[in-house]
Amino acid sequence: MRKLLALVAALTLTACGQTPATTRETGPDAAPRAGFPVTITNCGRTLTFDRPPAKVVTGYHPSLETLFALGLHDRVAGRTNFSESAFLPGQKELYDRIPEISPTIMLPQKEVMLAQGADLVLDNAMAAFDAAGGYATVAELDAAGSPVYILGGWCSPEETLEYTLDDTLTDLRNLGRIFGVSGRADRLAADLRGRLDDVRERVAGRPPVKVLATDGGKGPVNAYGGAGITNQMIIAAGGVNVLAGVKGDYTEVSVEQVSAAQPDAILVSEYATLRGETMPTVRAKTADTLAIARNSPAAKERRVLALPVAAQHPGYRNLLAVEDIARFLHPGAFTR
Incomplete structure (x- = not known):
């Protein structure tokens, strides 16, 4: 978490x-x-x-x-x-x-x-x-x-x-x-x-990709709702947050909510340690999320991007991350 x-x-x-x-x-x-x-x-x-x-x-x-x-x-x-x-x-x-x-x-x-x-x-x-x-x-x-x-x-x-x-x-x-x-x-x-405007221009007119942003968990699941920095990055990158109706930024949702969300792509928060504690790896969190959302397009295609948690906080990196997310969601928009 x-x-x-x-x-x-x-x-x-x-x-x-x-x-x-x-x-x-x-x-x-x-x-x-x-x-x-x-x-x-x-x-x-x-x-x-x-x-x-x-x-x-x-x-x-x-x-x-x-x-x-x-x-x-x-x-x-x-x-x-x-x-x-x-x-x-x-x-x-x-x-x-x-x-x-x-x-x-x-x-x-x-x-x-x-x-x-x-x-x-x-x-x-x-x-x-x-x-x-x-x-x-x-x-x-x-x-x-x-x-x-x-x-x-x-x-x-x-x-x-x-x-x-x-x-x-x-x-x-x-x-x-x-x-x-x-x-x-x-x-x-x-x-x-200029880089943000370029991303928005590239993804404009493309169908928004349904995205689940999560920090793992077998139940309840730590995830990102329809407000705050992660939701802003998803929208700017040409996605739509499948938990947009959930109030809050970093929050807990049920296994049933994740299973029913049917995301096309998944963002998993990546970090190793926090305050001296060893944290779950991206691999472990990804495995848990794919198991819960096993019937989703994202799970079937194993379409997952590790997102550094530092990019999910205010600072220079969060603007850079928008392009990374957009390339993940809409690779065809970056062929030119």
């Missing part, structure tokens, strides 16, 4: 209503920078930056990948562990150079986190800021001069369901402003927008 989303769903938003976060510097080196100060709204809070962050801490890996995509690896002073799936091309070397401050995908506990002295904390879930889990809260990090930016608008369990692909493009532009690299960010966002 994708525990990160399950944990997010169980938490109450801690960011709303907090004192606006600000990064300030004083002294002879505090001369104004061109284009600064920059003010960004995130999770209902106002973040003001007098200069580009130079000591960033990142949480779950898609946040780090996004900074890599913007060429900002040299600004990252600490990161969490990532061992769930393959790295994007060229990123493993950059990852290895950055100090690891947590052996899990979560940010470190409160004392360790506050000791980092970060001038920006970038993550894509509120789970790592829950006081009940021993983590520094958004308010505590604000007070310490370490403002928090949450990717994808995943500011509360309800808001994860409202995610659209445009939210990731907005994050890229916001980060471009925060780091003083707006031109670079705008070019990247435009390139990704």
Whole structure:
């Protein structure tokens, strides 16, 4: 089960209503920078930056990948562990150079986190800021001069369901402003927008492929309903979610629902470890799903794609994954 989303769903938003976060510097080196100060709204809070962050801490890996995509690896002073799936091309070397401050995908506990002295904390879930889990809260990090930016608008369990692909493009532009690299960010966002438009053009007019997106389970089954990031990717790639009528993003459905869904294709979440635990392999989850949906076209044709779970969270990778899914669903649309 994708525990990160399950944990997010169980938490109450801690960011709303907090004192606006600000990064300030004083002294002879505090001369104004061109284009600064920059003010960004995130999770209902106002973040003001007098200069580009130079000591960033990142949480779950898609946040780090996004900074890599913007060429900002040299600004990252600490990161969490990532061992769930393959790295994007060229990123493993950059990852290895950055100090690891947590052996899990979560940010470190409160004392360790506050000791980092970060001038920006970038993550894509509120789970790592829950006081009940021993983590520094958004308010505590604000007070310490370490403002928090949450990717994808995943500011509360309800808001994860409202995610659209445009939210990731907005994050890229916001980060471009925060780091003083707006031109670079705008070019990247435009390139990704062009790739999404190309996918949509290629699959337009083709019959949508019925897709089941699952994280395995013999009963109940962990699957993705008709709201949230995975559903958005399926639609953009020319598919239709067979569980579109199920409320929620990451949720549990019955064996009977999966059996009756009759998907033409199946997406299976891929990851190896989470918080130190060995997780079911893609092969095992695929076998379970094919057994449950044994009478479906997808099972008969064994039409299954492993989808890295990191692509199912806000960040640069989720936009790249749309093309991968589209090629899987509509290979004939990519012959030219």
